[in-house]
Amino acid sequence: MNEHERIRELLPFYVTGKLSPGETARLQEHILNCPECQSELALWKGLDWVITSGSSSAHAPAAALDNALASIHEREHRPSLPQRLWQILLAQLPLVKKEIWTASFMILVLGFVVTLLLDKTAFLYALAPMVSAGGLALIYGSDHDPAHELVLSTPASQVQILLARTVLVFGYNLLILAVLSAGLAAYYSPEIVLPLVKDWLAPMTFLSTLSLSLSILIDSEKAVALAYSLWLGKYLMINPDYFGLFEPSGNLFLRFWKSPVSLYLISAVLFSVMLVSLKRVKPARTLQA
Numbered sequence: 001m002n003e004h005e006r007i008r009e010l011l012p013f014y015v016t017g018k019l020s021p022g023e024t025a026r027l028q029e030h031i032l033n034c035p036e037c038q039s040e041l042a043l044w045k046g047l048d049w050v051i052t053s054g055s056s057s058a059h060a061p062a063a064a065l066d067n068a069l070a071s072i073h074e075r076e077h078r079p080s081l082p083q084r085l086w087q088i089l090l091a092q093l094p095l096v097k098k099e100i101w102t103a104s105f106m107i108l109v110l111g112f113v114v115t116l117l118l119d120k121t122a123f124l125y126a127l128a129p130m131v132s133a134g135g136l137a138l139i140y141g142s143d144h145d146p147a148h149e150l151v152l153s154t155p156a157s158q159v160q161i162l163l164a165r166t167v168l169v170f171g172y173n174l175l176i177l178a179v180l181s182a183g184l185a186a187y188y189s190p191e192i193v194l195p196l197v198k199d200w201l202a203p204m205t206f207l208s209t210l211s212l213s214l215s216i217l218i219d220s221e222k223a224v225a226l227a228y229s230l231w232l233g234k235y236l237m238i239n240p241d242y243f244g245l246f247e248p249s250g251n252l253f254l255r256f257w258k259s260p261v262s263l264y265l266i267s268a269v270l271f272s273v274m275l276v277s278l279k280r281v282k283p284a285r286t287l288q289a
Contacts, residue, residue, distance in 0.1 A: 003030065007037055009094040015044045085164075092164040100135045104173055107131050112180045121184060121192055124177075125200035126235070132173045132204050133211035133227040137220045139165040140212075158278045162216075170208055202260035207231055209267040213274040 007030045013019050014027050031037050111127040114120075140162050185193040207227045214223030234257050237250045256262055 004034065004037070007031070007034070008040060011037070011041055011044050014041070088160055088164045089168060092161060093168060096165055096168060097138055100138060100169060101172065104131050104135050105176060108173070108176050108180060112183065115184065116187065121188060122196055124180060124184070125196045128173070128177055128200055129204040129207040129231055130228055132170060133207040134224055135169050135173065136166065136208045136212040137215040137223045139169055140216060141220070143220065159275050162275075162278060166212065202263040203231070203257060206263040206267045209270045213270040216274055217277060
């Protein structure tokens with residue numbers, strides 16, 4: 001991503017006053033010599049004014065609308081579906097909290113190192129679902145996106161935005177784990193590592209979906225707390241001292257974690273409920289024609 005593209009991604013944060021002094025100075029210097037960014041900044045300011053004014057008859061500045069219409073008419077053809085999806089992914093990438101990328105990478109790599117030091121191949125796969133669940137609980141909503149209201153005023157729907165961010169963060173974790181798993185397979189053997197991957201993928205999908213869904217329907221902190229409690233409860237049940245206290249419910253609990261079909265099915269239901277809830281939310285006020 002070049003400097004011009006980076007500045008364009010920062011414009012909504014600039015309008016909402018969320019940039020650092022250094023980023024603000026860099027953006028203002030770039031805009032002085034960039035007519036394209038000046039026009040786009042006017043559009044974002046118009047959107048911000050309409051959203052915050054609370055007036056049903058509010059209009060964006062005429063120049064901003066003219067520039068937006070001119071930009072639309074410059075496109076001779078509408079992008080194809082794959083191109084549209086790719087554009088949405090690229091647009092959402094800089095809006096995901098930067099801390100998620102760094103924290104996920106560092107924790108998973110640390111888990112890989114500890115796995116080798118302790119010679120406990122299952123350690124990394126016990127850690128992975130918690131990392132993914134924690135990251136996905138922080139990808140959506142005004143608490144995690146300073147330009148949330150402005151983003152909701154773009155052509156992309158809330159569902160598209162959420163799906164794009166889910167794919168980015170979940171896919172990022174999968175990519176890291178795939179690389180680390182290849183390293184474990186080379187150090188140990190594929191016969192040892194592959195069964196662990198199979199046992200880990202379904203719980204990671206379930207905990208990630210649960211955490212994401214509850215973060216939107218209820219609260220991020222409660223979502224993470226519940227997801228972590230369920231996952232840690234699994235390891236408590238493995239301990240004979242604790243298992244005896246909760247039998248036979250403990251047995252059912254462990255069987256649930258060992259059933260990929262059940263985990264994937266519940267994940268699908270939770271994800272569907274979450275998407276339906278987003279569609280029912282009243283969208284942010286859009287520009288009046």
